[in-house]
Amino acid sequence: MMRCAVIVFPGSNCDSDLYKAANSVEGMEAEYLWYTSESLEGYDAVLLPGGFSYGDALRAGALASQAPVLKALRRAADSGVYILGICNGFQILTECGLLPGALHRNSGLRFICDTVNLEVVNTDICFTSGYSRGAKQIRLPIAHGEGNYTCDTDTLRKLEDNAQIVFRYSGNNPNGSLAGIAGISNSKGNVLGMMPHPERAMAEWMGSSDGRILFESLMMRT
Amino acid sequence: MLKGIVTVSLKQDVLDPQGQAVLHSLQSLGFNEAKNVRIGKSIEVWLEENDSNKAESRLGEMCESLLVNSVIEDYSFEIVEE
Numbered sequence: 001m002m003r004c005a006v007i008v009f010p011g012s013n014c015d016s017d018l019y020k021a022a023n024s025v026e027g028m029e030a031e032y033l034w035y036t037s038e039s040l041e042g043y044d045a046v047l048l049p050g051g052f053s054y055g056d057a058l059r060a061g062a063l064a065s066q067a068p069v070l071k072a073l074r075r076a077a078d079s080g081v082y083i084l085g086i087c088n089g090f091q092i093l094t095e096c097g098l099l100p101g102a103l104h105r106n107s108g109l110r111f112i113c114d115t116v117n118l119e120v121v122n123t124d125i126c127f128t129s130g131y132s133r134g135a136k137q138i139r140l141p142i143a144h145g146e147g148n149y150t151c152d153t154d155t156l157r158k159l160e161d162n163a164q165i166v167f168r169y170s171g172n173n174p175n176g177s178l179a180g181i182a183g184i185s186n187s188k189g190n191v192l193g194m195m196p197h198p199e200r201a202m203a204e205w206m207g208s209s210d211g212r213i214l215f216e217s218l219m220m221r222t
Numbered sequence: 223m224l225k226g227i228v229t230v231s232l233k234q235d236v237l238d239p240q241g242q243a244v245l246h247s248l249q250s251l252g253f254n255e256a257k258n259v260r261i262g263k264s265i266e267v268w269l270e271e272n273d274s275n276k277a278e279s280r281l282g283e284m285c286e287s288l289l290v291n292s293v294i295e296d297y298s299f300e301i302v303e304e
Contacts, residue, residue, distance in 0.1 A: 058288070059291055062288065102294045104294055109243055
């Protein structure tokens with residue numbers, strides 16, 4: 001059984017989607033963990049949900065990146081625990097420095113709620129191995145106002161050279177994100193941050209089941 | 223009591239879509255001399271401290287650790303008597 005913690009911050013609002021998505025995958029067991037927890041001992045994966053932690057005060061993800069559980073999260077990342085940050089979870093991962101770059105205001109200024117086409121650029125990490133078998137073009141929902149990824153040119157070069165760009169928007173770039181980046185990993189590949197919501201694409205009746213492959217890949221850990 | 227006033231701005235090479243939207247509105251109001259707009263923020267921090275050197279170094283730490291995201295933002299600050 002793969003044990004997952006879904007971290008709940010004040011203002012998280014995709015925590016129950018993520019909890020249900022993970023628990024719907026055979027062999028995966030998720031439980032909620034409050035942001036004040038100081039230990040992540042015993043978890044194989046840590047899932048950071050979307051939402052508006054701390055009401056996005058100061059910057060999206062800035063205050064959550066100082067929450068007590070973040071110390072344990074840094075230790076977990078170092079020791080190879082799988083960490084997935086979705087939407088606000090991605091913003092928290094960049095704010096705390098586990099992933100490079102920053103997410104700022106969408107270029108069109110609007111909050112975007114849509115389903116978009118994505119290219120799975122790297123299918124070699126534990127989160128995306130399942131996509132190597134099928135089409136690398138997938139569809140996932142997005143819902144964000146600050147998903148415009150940016151970083152300096154050196155960082156972008158490193159991301160490209162180390163195959164850390166995991167998802168790119170395909171065709172239309174909805175938010176002005178640099179190089180169409182929708183998701184990146186750390187250099188080891190055990191930390192993934194992404195703006196699209198795989199937990200909202202777990203079955204055909206949701207509009208797409210392409211998100212399920214991500215959770216199943218993680219379960220297989222290949 | 224001292225007060226720190228931190229001015230945070232987006233780095234020059236980071237696009238500012240909010241500033242661009244405001245620029246277009248200014249121009250449509252007839253302010254054609256407006257050629258660029260960048261929007262930042264101002265953060266005031268009241269400090270229980272009378273030594274302005276100490277206040278300065280602590281405020282710098284606050285900027286680096288939380289108030290400013292150095293990936294996309296620059297900052298400057300001043301310390302004033304309250």
